[in-house]
Amino acid sequence: MGEIASLRAAGIVVLATVTSLEDALAADALGVDALVVQGPKSGGHRGTHSAATEPDTRPLDELLAAVRATIALPLIAAGGLTSAADVRRVLDLGALAAQCGTAxxxxxxxxxxxxxxxxxxxxxxxxxxxxxxxxxxxxxxxxxxxxxxxxxxxxxxxxxxxxxxxxxxxxxxxxxxxxxxxxxxxxxxxxxxxxxxxxxxxxxxx
Structure with missing residues (x-):
């Protein structure tokens, strides 16, 4: 908590990648500025907070909706977004931005x-x-x-x-x-x- 406060005091925006509602709640409690909600279709490693955790397997749209309904932080959607239609869809669902990698x-x-x-x-x-x-x-x-x-x-x-x-x-x-x-x-x-x-x-x- 103290480290995040120090970063924010220095003008640094702190984001946390989350793969479940539980991850999102934990990150929110730490005081981060925004959440990257990462769905199961993402390439490379899922950003679980613990290696032992099983990531949420819900589609990104469902996971995004669950986090948005519970937490007021700005959300960035990630995982399986490879077209303009994908980006528009998650923005319409309430994401502030879309994050793309595989594309x-x-x-x-x-x-x-x-x-x-x-x-x-x-x-x-x-x-x-x-x-x-x-x-x-x-x-x-x-x-x-x-x-x-x-x-x-x-x-x-x-x-x-x-x-x-x-x-x-x-x-x-x-x-x-x-x-x-x-x-x-x-x-x-x-x-x-x-x-x-x-x-x-x-x-x-x-």
């Missing part, structure tokens, strides 16, 4: 690896999965051999990668082997384009 993955400014970019348009990859094995936190990415195999075990995928030198992580990315690297992406990855970030932003707001 920009193929933009030149994104810094996405060539292997990752190629996978995003590769017909071999037909779905995303939200799993825990990579870091212990729920995270969504394209379903490939690494993600599929890691789901078959309760062990973290990290030691599995360590025991398979040259086939996982940085080595696989360097070699262009999309089957054995982490391909973070939200459920709406197919809507992405290779336009510049500025052009993608214009598409999302017109």
């Amino acid at each position: 920009f993955l193929r933009s030149p400014e994104a810094g996405t690896s060539a292997t990752h970019r190629a996978a995003l348009v590769d017909g071999r990859f037909t779905e995303t999965l939200a799993t825990r094995p990579f870091t212990g936190r729920v995270a969504r990415g394209l379903r490939n051999s690494l993600r599929h195999n890691s789901m078959q075990s309760r062990r973290s995928a990290i030691p599995q990668c360590t025991n398979s030198p040259g086939r996982c992580g940085a080595a696989a990315t360097r070699d262009g082997d999309a089957e054995w690297t982490r391909l973070w992406a939200g459920a709406g990855w197919r809507a992405g384009t290779d336009l510049s970030g500025a052009d993608v932003a214009r598409l999302l707001t017109t």
Whole structure:
């Protein structure tokens, strides 16, 4: 509470990502300025406040409505927003703004690896999965051999990668082997384009 007060006194706006009404209530109690309400279709890691927490699986629209009905803070909607229609919908539901990530993955400014970019348009990859094995936190990415195999075990995928030198992580990315690297992406990855970030932003707001 004291740290947030100090940040606010310095003119810094404090946001908290929340994935459930419980997260939202806890963040509100700490005195943050606004909430990023993150739905289950988001790419990469869900922003749970605890690694052990199961994120709310309600669609973003329902989660946003539940938080808005309970908490008076400004809300930013995130997770699965890849079109102007998506952005308009969450604004109509009361969000102050929309936060998009996956829509920009193929933009030149994104810094996405060539292997990752190629996978995003590769017909071999037909779905995303939200799993825990990579870091212990729920995270969504394209379903490939690494993600599929890691789901078959309760062990973290990290030691599995360590025991398979040259086939996982940085080595696989360097070699262009999309089957054995982490391909973070939200459920709406197919809507992405290779336009510049500025052009993608214009598409999302017109």
